[in-house]
Amino acid sequence: MMIHGQGYPGNPDGDPVAAWLATLDRSVSPFAAEGGRTIKAHDKGDWLFRAGDPASHLFVVMDGAVVLRKVNISGADLAVEFVTRGGALGYRAYVGDGIHALSAQCSTSCVVCRIPVETMAQAGDRLLEGRFIDHMAAELTATRTRMLQVATLKVRDRLLILLARISRDFTTMNDHQTLVLSPPLSRIDMAALAGMTPESLSRCIRGIEEEGLAHFTRRHVVIPSVSAFRAELSRIGIEEGVCAVELALAG
Amino acid sequence: MSRCCDTTAVDCGSCGLIPKAAWDGMPGELLTKLAERKTIRRLARGEHLFHQGGRCDALFRVLSGVVMLQKGDREGNALIVQMVRKGATIGYRAFVRDEPHEVSAFCATDVVVCHIPAHLARWAFQQNRELERGFATHLARELDQTENQILNILALTVRDRVLVLLDQMAEEFGTPVGDGLRIETPILRTDMAAMLGIARETMSRCIRLIESEGLLRFDRVSVHAPSAARFHEAIAAIRGTQTAATPDTGMAAG
Numbered sequence: 001m002m003i004h005g006q007g008y009p010g011n012p013d014g015d016p017v018a019a020w021l022a023t024l025d026r027s028v029s030p031f032a033a034e035g036g037r038t039i040k041a042h043d044k045g046d047w048l049f050r051a052g053d054p055a056s057h058l059f060v061v062m063d064g065a066v067v068l069r070k071v072n073i074s075g076a077d078l079a080v081e082f083v084t085r086g087g088a089l090g091y092r093a094y095v096g097d098g099i100h101a102l103s104a105q106c107s108t109s110c111v112v113c114r115i116p117v118e119t120m121a122q123a124g125d126r127l128l129e130g131r132f133i134d135h136m137a138a139e140l141t142a143t144r145t146r147m148l149q150v151a152t153l154k155v156r157d158r159l160l161i162l163l164a165r166i167s168r169d170f171t172t173m174n175d176h177q178t179l180v181l182s183p184p185l186s187r188i189d190m191a192a193l194a195g196m197t198p199e200s201l202s203r204c205i206r207g208i209e210e211e212g213l214a215h216f217t218r219r220h221v222v223i224p225s226v227s228a229f230r231a232e233l234s235r236i237g238i239e240e241g242v243c244a245v246e247l248a249l250a251g
Numbered sequence: 252m253s254r255c256c257d258t259t260a261v262d263c264g265s266c267g268l269i270p271k272a273a274w275d276g277m278p279g280e281l282l283t284k285l286a287e288r289k290t291i292r293r294l295a296r297g298e299h300l301f302h303q304g305g306r307c308d309a310l311f312r313v314l315s316g317v318v319m320l321q322k323g324d325r326e327g328n329a330l331i332v333q334m335v336r337k338g339a340t341i342g343y344r345a346f347v348r349d350e351p352h353e354v355s356a357f358c359a360t361d362v363v364v365c366h367i368p369a370h371l372a373r374w375a376f377q378q379n380r381e382l383e384r385g386f387a388t389h390l391a392r393e394l395d396q397t398e399n400q401i402l403n404i405l406a407l408t409v410r411d412r413v414l415v416l417l418d419q420m421a422e423e424f425g426t427p428v429g430d431g432l433r434i435e436t437p438i439l440r441t442d443m444a445a446m447l448g449i450a451r452e453t454m455s456r457c458i459r460l461i462e463s464e465g466l467l468r469f470d471r472v473s474v475h476a477p478s479a480a481r482f483h484e485a486i487a488a489i490r491g492t493q494t495a496a497t498p499d500t501g502m503a504a505g
Contacts, residue, residue, distance in 0.1 A: 072402035073415070074491050080398045092391040095384055101395055126380065130347075133387050136394060137347040143397045144322055144332045144353065150404050151448025152328040195405050237326045 016086025020060045020113065020131070027125035028115060036119040041111050048089060048104040048112065055093035055100055057114040058132065061085055064110030065169070065184035069103045079189040081139065082107065084169040091132035094120065108184045150195040157236045158194040159204050163214065163221060164233055172220070179223040263289070266365070267338070268312060273381035281378045290366045300341060300356040300364065307345035307352055310372045310386065313337055316362030317437040320354040321445070331446040332397060334359070334438070336423055343386040344393075346372065359438040404448055409457050411489045412447045417467070417474055418486045432479040435472065 028036030039062065042048070048059055048066060059066075061083050068081040068089075080102070083089060093100045094117055106112075120128070149158055166183050173180040183190060191201035205216050213229055215222045223229045263285045264274045274282065291314070294300070300311055303323060313335055320333040320341070332354060335341055345352045346369060367375075376383035403412055417434055424435045436443070444454035458469050466485055468475045476482035 070398055070402060072406045073399075073489065074406050076406065078402060078405070080402065092394065095387045096391050124380070126377075129380075129387075133347055133383075133390065136387070136390055137344045140344050140390060140394045140397065141348070141353055143394060143401070147332055147397060147401050147404070147448075148322050148324060148328065148330045150401055151330045152324070152326075192405075195401070237324060 017060070017062050020062075020086065020088075023128050023131055024060075024113070024115065027128040028119050028123045031119055031122045036123065037113050037115045039111060039113050042106045042109065044106055044109050046106045046110075048106070049100045050103040051100055053100045055090055055098050055117055057116055058091055058094055058120055059089040059104070059115075060113040061087045061089070062111040062113055064106060064108040064112075066104050066110060066112075067107045067185065067189055069105060070101070077103070079185070079192040081143070082185060082189070082193065084184075088132050088135040091136055094132075107186070107189065146195070153236065155194065155196045155200050156204050156207055158196070159190075159201070159208065160213070160229070160232055160236065161238055162190060162194045163223070164229075164238075166221075167223075174226070177224070177226060179226055179229070181221040181223070182219060183221060262286070266312065268340070269379075269381045269385040273379070277379050281375060285367075285371065285375055288368060288371050292364050292366050294358045294362045294364065296358050296360050296362075298358050298362075300358070301352050303353060303355045304351050307342055307350070308369050310343055310346055310367045310369065311341040311356075312365040312367070313339050313341065314363040314365055317359040318356050318362055318364075319359045319438065319442060319446075320356055322354045329445060330448055331442055332400070333393065334419075334446065340386050340389045343390055347390070359442060407489065409447065409449055409453060410460055412449075413443070413454070413457050413461065414466075414482075414485055415489060416443060416447060418482075427479065428475070430478055430480070432476040432482060434474045434476075436474055440469075 024037050030036075042064075049055075049057075051069075051071065063085055066083045066087070066089065067079045068083065069077050070080045071077050083104075089104050090100070092102075149161065153161075163181065163183075166181050166185075167179060170182050170184055171179055172182045185193065187201060188198050191198045194201065194204075196204065208214050209216065212224065213232060215224065263282055265271060294316075300318065301307075303321070315337050318335040318339075318341060319331050320335060321329055322332050323329040335356075341356055341364075342352070376386075403415060407415065417436075420436060421432060421434045424437055426433045426435070438446075440454055440458075441451055444451050447454070449457075461467050462469065466476065466482060468477070
């Protein structure tokens with residue numbers, strides 16, 4: 001059983017999925033059959049959309065994790081973000097030129113709420129659109145912070161920050177001393193999201209294991225001392241909001 | 252110190268942020284109120300529109316010049332996360348989130364902006380949804396652009412990042428000179444280094460390397476490519492097989 005953090009930036013006061021559903025039911029249900037939305041389960045590896053596809057739906061992730069990928073200047077397809085429970089997808093293309101610039105792939109089995117763009121446009125609900133805009137603004141904050149981290153922090157420190165973020169939604173077990181994480185990401189995606197090559201990630205993992213800060217298996221990451229991990233994050237100087245270990249413990 | 256100009260010098264209905272047709276059918280009061288309460292401000296190079304941590308009390312649309320958005324952390328590190336050019340909007344991110352600004356905005360050149368008080372923007376957005384979508388579109392582009400910059404930092408050598416940045420500047424500040432190209436760089440080298448996430452010393456080494464290749468010559472305020480064709484070949488080589496790039500438009504959300 002995952003312990004879901006309650007601190008999602010788009011909705012700090014409550015369950016983000018419940019809040020989305022309440023808004024959707026009020027905004028789009030009167031305008032279409034089946035409430036104007038469908039909830040669909042996806043297997044790991046499924047694509048919600050690919051770069052270049054026309055935007056046909058907006059999406060809200062209700063469970064699981066979706067990785068956003070983008071082709072870089074050299075043609076490599078790299079993870080640029082991952083979206084978890086309560087996160088939204090597709091609004092950028094909806095408000096832009098109607099074509100997705102990113103690809104969205106389920107990195108775990110997922111449950112996703114889909115809203116057709118026609119329903120969205122017909123509903124014309126400012127509150128609903130405001131939720132998508134708010135999510136996009138939060139994403140810009142996170143992306144700028146990541147850009148600063150990529151430019152100024154060591155790769156090891158960036159990996160620790162990524163683990164802290166993963167702990168928000170993918171802590172499978174914890175007590176007062178130990179956290180067990182089940183990262184929803186492949187090692188290649190983790191490397192891209194922490195701003196390094198897969199080779200650097202392997203070296204980084206060895207270094208962190210030698211320090212005793214975390215132990216990595218194929219499916220899990222064990223943090224044996226939450227206080228030591230938290231102290232390292234504090235030393236790196238990341239803002240408290242980024243460190244979600246407290247949230248996982250509270251859950 | 253910023254100076255106000257004629258507040259009606261730029262007509263909201265034709266400023267281009269949203270299609271002119273989107274103003275049709277809007278209450279006349281909307282245009283009148285916007286025209287009366289927005290102000291056109293001139294700022295000198297080096298002046299700030301706002302500081303990181305400051306309250307968001309206005310939105311801005313850049314009418315001319317270049318504004319830099321700089322983000323710092325508690326350790327004293329700072330990075331220019333965006334170069335904002337004519338046509339862009341600034342401040343909408345903090346406005347939407349109802350948060351303090353997460354970046355500082357300072358003028359890299361003399362700048363003219365349209366200053367829209369936040370309370371006026373809130374009222375105007377309720378009257379005209381297209382207007383808010385115009386700002387939201389800029390926010391989306393800004394997000395795309397920031398992602399691209401991260402990918403560039405990760406994928407490219409320092410030399411290549413410098414060349415790509417100069418190529419982006421050439422779109423607006425480049426002038427053909429014979430077979431060559433002159434780029435009037437709107438920002439200082441220290442600012443360029445900060446945009447690329449590199450130290451000034453690294454920037455200096457990189458400039459020497461590029462000059463030794465005969466690709467570009469740098470002086471205090473401009474960069475000259477003796478052969479525009481060679482410069483564009485170098486950029487094409489860096490871009491390789493890129494197929495899904497998002498154009499950098501200078502849009503910024505603040």
